Each structure stands twice: as structure tokens, then as C-alpha cells.
Amino acid sequence: MSPTAPRSRALALTVLSAAMLMTVLDGSIVTVAMPAIQRDLGFSPAGLSWTVNAYLLAFGGLLLLAGRLGDLIGRKAVFLAGNAVFTAASFLAAAATGPGVLIAARFLQGVGSAMASAVTLGILVTLFTGAEERAKAIGVFSFTGAAGASIGQVLGGVLTDALSWHWIFFINLPVGLATIAAAIRALPGDRGAGLSGGADVIGAVLVTGGLMLGIYTVVKVEQYGWLAAHTLGLGAASLALLAAFVWRQATARTPLMPLRIFSSRNVSGANLVQILTLSAMFAFQILVALYMQKVLGYGALETGLAMLPAALTIGGVSLFVSARLNTRFGERAVLLAGLALLLAAMGWLTRVPVRADYVTDLLPVMLLIAGGGLVLPALTSLGMSGARADDAGLASGLFNTTQQIGMAFGVAVLSTLAATRTERLLAEGQGQAAALTGGYHLAFATAAALLVAAFTLAFLLLRQPEQDAAARPAARLDPAA
Secondary structure, eight states: OOTTSHHHHHHHHHHHHHHHHHHHHHHHHHHHHHHHHHHHHTOOHHHHTHHHHHHHHHHHHHHHHHHHHHHHHOHHHHHHHHHHHHHHHHHHHHTOOSHHHHHHHHHHHHHHHHHHHHHHHHHHHHHOOSHHHHHHHHHHHHHHHHHHHHHHHHHHHHHHHHTOTTHHHHTHHHHHHHHHHHHHHHSOOOOOSOGGGTOOHHHHHHHHHHHHHHHHHHHTHHHHOTTSHHHHHHHHHHHHHHHHHHHHHHHOSSOSSOGGGGGSHHHHHHHHHHHHHHHHHHHHHHHHHHHHHHTSOOOHHHHHHHTHHHHHHHHHHHHHTHHHHHHHHOHHHHHHHHHHHHHHHHHHHTTOOSSOOIIIIIHHHHHHTTHHHHHHHHHHHHHHHTSOGGGHHHHHHHHHHHHHHHHHHHHHHHHHHHHHHHHHHHHTTOOHHHHHHHHHHHHHHHHHHHHHHHHHHHHHHOOOOHHHHHHSOOOOOOTTO
């Protein structure tokens, strides 16, 4: 059976989705187990944050480099190597007996995740070339991401309470090994352009250093503040490294990231829209969970179950609805509709009271957040539509990089705004719960403003891909439908 036969492509999509599931699962499952990890390994409060930050630094910093390496030496090879590194690092994390070992293992997990994730979309769009089948494949892929976030929050609490925090890492071993074994057979082989086609070592050092330093600066904002010398100095250094990288790409004979990729309005516009959208969406996931626990008094498992409808609606829409809508009306129109739903969800959150009722005050938000199931597949299709075949890995790495930037930026900015507003309300004499709620209201209002900016950019910059629009029958609004 050829690698492009329907059954082979279905198996390949399953393999890619399994790798995505591990990455998302690992990101959410650790947060629930952090108190147990701190007690067992003796982490300081500041040191404990590095169980997350070490992963983010490696993951966000290496995505662009890993994506380009996939184009040069073969995406299948990079995907397999990334899964092998991630699986081995998971075993090291599960067996950790001290803070240093766990932090090092988390960094290596980030390296493996970056290698596997950076080339995943590049493999997917080269396997599924038709507009309709690609829309369906991206819908399945997006559903896996939503499922991973949901499963992680619930499974983290169950495993930690029933067994121990070690099992949140042990669970990656069978999934990782099965993914590697299936990928060897299912993914099509590709030779790549060769390192001579873009082995820009200087550019690799500049972009990796700039991204890692920038992410480190953002994740430490809550500790130091935006105007502190630490933040301003490191932020300036990060921007200088990234500016030097851009200059290098414009002048190098074999650039790591050919700047021609930004000549596509859809590639540039989709990545900008993604930064703004995920800044709002990821902050929603974090801040709503904090609101439930700190204001409403929910436990960790109860919080995960309360947020389950949001993950299910996002996953259900991305899996069963988004592909049909994208095929019928076009990704641009579906993206704008999804952003409008997300904006309504954030607007609703700006009015949640101190003593909220879940059914009337929070459940509507969990349903409106289904807009994410429309936004993510449509944005992915648009972001990959303008890339050439030999740049698919780079476009995939870039798209994943802006995801991480958006999530890190959103958490840093909105968490800081919420904390600052809460401190001010406490100083004015308000109670703890009221002050926290007021802080979250400001954060949710800011998230709504980010979504307004995302909607505006999407409307002005993005265009429906011509080949898809030409192949799509004219959409008619049928009252019966």
C-alpha cells in the first residue's frame, strides 16, 4: 500500500495526533501535580516554577530551528528523533529524586516536543493536499489538542491522588514508544533539501538564543514587573538577538529562515492573529481555573471537571463541524465567526460575580468558548496555505512558535494585570474574594480587547486561498440547514 493511500494517511494522522496529544497532555498535567512535586522533592516556591519554565524555554526556543531542520534533513527523521528524546526524558522525569534532575528532564522534554511538534503540520499538509480532506485532517488534529488539555487537567489530579506524581510522566512511556513504532511504518519518507540548503549555524544560534531569552523574560515578569531593570534589559537583549537574526537571514547565502515566507499575507497575518488569539484563550484557561479555586473554593479535580465542557465543545466543533464549515464558507469567514464567539465569552466573564452559580454564570462561557474549535483549524489552514512545499516545515515551526509566544505573553500580561488590580482593591479595603474577582474582571476585559484586535487584523489581512475558493461551490444560506 502506498504511503498516500487513504488507510496509510489515516494511520499517519493518528500518529501525528498521538504526538500532539502527548505534548498538550504534558503541558497541562504537570500544573495539577505541582504541589505534590514541591512537597516530595523539596522545591522552593521560586524553583517550582521551573518545572514549567524549563519546558517552555526549550519548547518555544527550538521550534523554528527544528522546523527548518525538518525541511533540510527530512521531517520524518526529525519527528522520530523528537519523540525518542521526549520519551527518554519522560522516564528521567518520572525517576527524578531531586529538583535539579527534574528540571533537566523537563528541559529535555521541551527539546523533544519542539522537534516533533515543529514538523507535524508540515507533514500533515503534504499528506492531505485537497482542501476538503485537509480541513478534516486539521479538524481531527485540533480536536486532539483540545482533548489533551482536558484529559491533562483531570488525569493529573487522578494519578497524583491515586498513585503519585511520578505517574504523570510514566504515562508518556507507552504512548511514546507506540507512536515511534507506528511512525516508522506510517509516515512517508522524505530526504529533505540537505544541510547545504540552509545550514545557517549563526542564524540558528541567534534565533534560538533570542527566543529563549525572550520567553524567559516574559515568564519572569510576574516576579520582577514590566518596568524592572531585569525585564527591560533582558527584553532589549532578546530583541537585539532577533533583529540580528532577521538581518542575517536577509544577507546569508543559505538562510535558516528565508524571508520570502513572510511575503504571503496569509502566513504573516495568521501568525499575528494567532499571537493575539492565544494570548486571550490560554489566559482564559489559567485565569478561570484560578477564579474557581481561589474565589469559588473548587478543588483541583473539581476545577478540571468544571472546565471539561469547554474542552469538549472546542474538540467537538473542531472535529465534527469546522471542516464542513471551512469547505462550504471558507476558512476566513469561519475564523471571523469563531473570533466573535470567543469575544462574547470574554465579555460574559467580565461580569462573573463573587458568588457565581456554575450553570448560569460559567456554563454559558464554556459553551461560547466553542468558538476556539472554529478558530484553530481555520487559522492553521490559512497559516499553512501560503507556504511553498519546501518551506512547509519552516512554516509549521513558525506557526508553533507564535503559539508559544502568544500563550506565554497572554499569561504574563493578564496575570500581572489581575494581580496589580487585586492588590489595589485590597488596599482600598475590599475583601479577598471581591478583590480577586475585580482583578480577573480586568484581565478578561483585556483578553476581549486582544480578540477585537485579532478580529480586525483577520478581517483586513487574511484572504481566502485562491485555489480553495475556486474549487468551492457557491455557498447558499438554506433556511432548512
